[in-house]
Amino acid sequence: MKGRLAVGVVALGVAAAVPLVAGQHLLTAFIVALHAAYMALAWNVAAGYAGQFSLGHSLFYGIGAYASTMLYLKLGLTPWVGMFAGAALAGVVGVLLALGVYRYNVRGIFFALVTLGAAEVAKGLADNWHWIKGPVGILLTMKAAPAEFFFLRREPYYYVALAMVVAMVAISLVLERSRLGQHFLAVREDEAAAEASGVDTHRAKTVAIGLSAALTAFAGSFYAQFYLYVSPETVLTFEPQLTMMLGTMVGGAGTALGPVLGSVLFSGLGEALRNLPFENTRQVVIGSKLVYAILLIVILIYLPGGLITLGRRRA
Amino acid sequence: MIGLDVVVQALLSGLFMGSVYALIAIGFTLVFGVTDIVNFAHGHLVMAAMFVTYFLFKTAHLDPYLSLVVVLPLFFGVGALLYVLVIQRIVEAPHSAHMMVTLGLLLVFENLANLFFGGDLRGITTKYTTSSFVMGPVAVPLARLGAAVVSLLAVAVLGVFLARTTLGKAIRASANNREGAALVGVNVPRVYLVSFSLGTMAAALAGAVIVPFSLVSPFVGHEFILKAFVIAVLGGLGSVPGALAGGLLIGFVEALSSLYISASLGNAIVFAILIAVLLYRPWGIFGQAKV
Numbered sequence: 001m002k003g004r005l006a007v008g009v010v011a012l013g014v015a016a017a018v019p020l021v022a023g024q025h026l027l028t029a030f031i032v033a034l035h036a037a038y039m040a041l042a043w044n045v046a047a048g049y050a051g052q053f054s055l056g057h058s059l060f061y062g063i064g065a066y067a068s069t070m071l072y073l074k075l076g077l078t079p080w081v082g083m084f085a086g087a088a089l090a091g092v093v094g095v096l097l098a099l100g101v102y103r104y105n106v107r108g109i110f111f112a113l114v115t116l117g118a119a120e121v122a123k124g125l126a127d128n129w130h131w132i133k134g135p136v137g138i139l140l141t142m143k144a145a146p147a148e149f150f151f152l153r154r155e156p157y158y159y160v161a162l163a164m165v166v167a168m169v170a171i172s173l174v175l176e177r178s179r180l181g182q183h184f185l186a187v188r189e190d191e192a193a194a195e196a197s198g199v200d201t202h203r204a205k206t207v208a209i210g211l212s213a214a215l216t217a218f219a220g221s222f223y224a225q226f227y228l229y230v231s232p233e234t235v236l237t238f239e240p241q242l243t244m245m246l247g248t249m250v251g252g253a254g255t256a257l258g259p260v261l262g263s264v265l266f267s268g269l270g271e272a273l274r275n276l277p278f279e280n281t282r283q284v285v286i287g288s289k290l291v292y293a294i295l296l297i298v299i300l301i302y303l304p305g306g307l308i309t310l311g312r313r314r315a
Numbered sequence: 316m317i318g319l320d321v322v323v324q325a326l327l328s329g330l331f332m333g334s335v336y337a338l339i340a341i342g343f344t345l346v347f348g349v350t351d352i353v354n355f356a357h358g359h360l361v362m363a364a365m366f367v368t369y370f371l372f373k374t375a376h377l378d379p380y381l382s383l384v385v386v387l388p389l390f391f392g393v394g395a396l397l398y399v400l401v402i403q404r405i406v407e408a409p410h411s412a413h414m415m416v417t418l419g420l421l422l423v424f425e426n427l428a429n430l431f432f433g434g435d436l437r438g439i440t441t442k443y444t445t446s447s448f449v450m451g452p453v454a455v456p457l458a459r460l461g462a463a464v465v466s467l468l469a470v471a472v473l474g475v476f477l478a479r480t481t482l483g484k485a486i487r488a489s490a491n492n493r494e495g496a497a498l499v500g501v502n503v504p505r506v507y508l509v510s511f512s513l514g515t516m517a518a519a520l521a522g523a524v525i526v527p528f529s530l531v532s533p534f535v536g537h538e539f540i541l542k543a544f545v546i547a548v549l550g551g552l553g554s555v556p557g558a559l560a561g562g563l564l565i566g567f568v569e570a571l572s573s574l575y576i577s578a579s580l581g582n583a584i585v586f587a588i589l590i591a592v593l594l595y596r597p598w599g600i601f602g603q604a605k606v
Contacts, residue, residue, distance in 0.1 A: 112414060120541065120586040128583075286429050300405065301404045
């Protein structure tokens with residue numbers, strides 16, 4: 001335990017020192033990787049720990065992105081606060097969705113399809129909602145306003161993203177050791193058995209979705225502030241969902257560090273390749289995606305627990 | 316006010332596209348019904364067949380319908396290869412692994428196509444691409460009619476195959492009860508292989524016949540897999556006749572919603588139907604409750 005804590009402190013120290021040596025391009029790659037790691041961890045709460053394999057988390061990501069952005073543009077509310085409003089809204093939507101879905105006992109593959117459908121419906125509605133500018137999307141202005149979550153340089157974004165990942169890892173570790181987390185695991189392993197031994201499985205699943213949804217929304221707000229652009233095509237498609245799943249499944253679902261490992265490997269290297277001066281950048285980026293897709297398949301076949309189980313086996 | 320002839324025209328195009336969707340969905344639902352695998356890459360198999368057909372036309376001037384002679388056996392082989400290399404190894408894994416691995420296959424296909432062919436939309440012009448004949452108040456586009464007729468024929472052939480032949484019966488038996496089928500001597504692993512290959516071939520057939528009037532890019536697969544999901548669920552996952560009815564229904568819904576509401580809301584409406592069906596009748600509109 002002490003050894004692991006020491007490793008954690010060292011890793012954090014190294015991570016904190018990255019901006020001192022990395023240029024703006026490389027720093028962007030790190031930010032993207034950290035952002036992906038955060039998203040993966042947030043999805044992991046529902047999918048990894050509680051076994052609720054949602055394919056509709058882009059909906060919560062989109063709610064976060066749009067909520068903080070609209071509150072800022074219409075009411076002048078700083079996104080630092082707006083992102084919590086977005087999280088609350090996403091949490092409520094998640095709970096309502098879960099209540100509806102579990103009320104009708106939708107499970108497994110059908111649960112995945114319903115949540116996927118919910119995100120698709122949300123995208124269609126957003127495309128036709130004029131107040132949020134439909135498919136055109138909303139552009140935020142680049143400026144230096146730290147109190148409103150706008151920075152001109154990359155470093156502050158990097159530290160925010162890092163803090164989010166650290167907080168999310170901490171939340172995951174606390175969850176693993178909590179009663180709620182035990183209920184999540186019980187539901188994942190055998191719902192009937194959990195129910196029989198007194199776990200309120202409906203409540204556990206609903207809390208898992210709501211919590212995971214709220215946490216995912218923070219990532220959406222971060223996306224809006226970092227890229228300064230929100231549209232249905234960027235935040236409500238399957239793309240964010242895919243990012244969450246790839247990182248989690250490659251690294252190891254249901255663990256606190258697996259999703260970080262998988263995401264850094266997947267997004268970090270991909271983004272670094274995109275930003276490095278290659279002859280054929282496009283081919284390199286597509287080629288790297290191809291390699292990851294093959295990696296994903298191979299890992300799921302031969303190492304279903306993810307890369308994180310490699311270390312565990314040795315220990 | 317929208318005139319009646321416009322509505323009839325829309326219904327006609329709904330019928331044509333719906334037939335193609337039905338064929339795609341039947342391939343998807345057959346694979347699920349037998350192997351319990353939700354194949355996210357199914358739509359990308361349609362895309363792959365579209366590219367093969369496109370290049371056969373561009374390089375060898377082979378008509379898309381003639382190219383079926385090449386495309387169908389080729390994709391039966393592709394299906395078999397995918398099954399042996401990948402699917403076979405995860406059949407016993409949980410659903411989440413099925414979904415992730417087939418998503419991985421989707422990404423492999425998409426990025427392979429993107430790497431070699433680029434992301435642009437491509438299309439071909441055959442002699443009949445823009446031809447149509449007038450029948451009463453409506454114009455019947457020849458290429459779409461052909462695609463629908465071939466798709467429905469394929470569905471019929473598949474239906475007869477499943478109902479009448481020994482292999483077809485073995486497939487249905489395995490779908491119903493794997494252990495039972497194995498007990499009476501059905502070679503279940505071979506049935507799985509054949510079912511997956513047949514499903515792949517159905518996707519390829521649909522892809523080939525829509526090439527005369529559709530554009531292809533590495534990303535068109537998403538649209539097809541989403542439709543296949545909805546249709547397969549509407550018809551009851553695993554049900555072939557259900558998928559046929561569901562395909563036609565979605566074709567009509569799509570055509571009418573783009574006429575009356577908005578094309579950009581089309582997918583949202585289709586998915587709202589999916590959610591409603593999954594909540595109230597998870598065994599599908601046309602299926603029967605298995606309780």
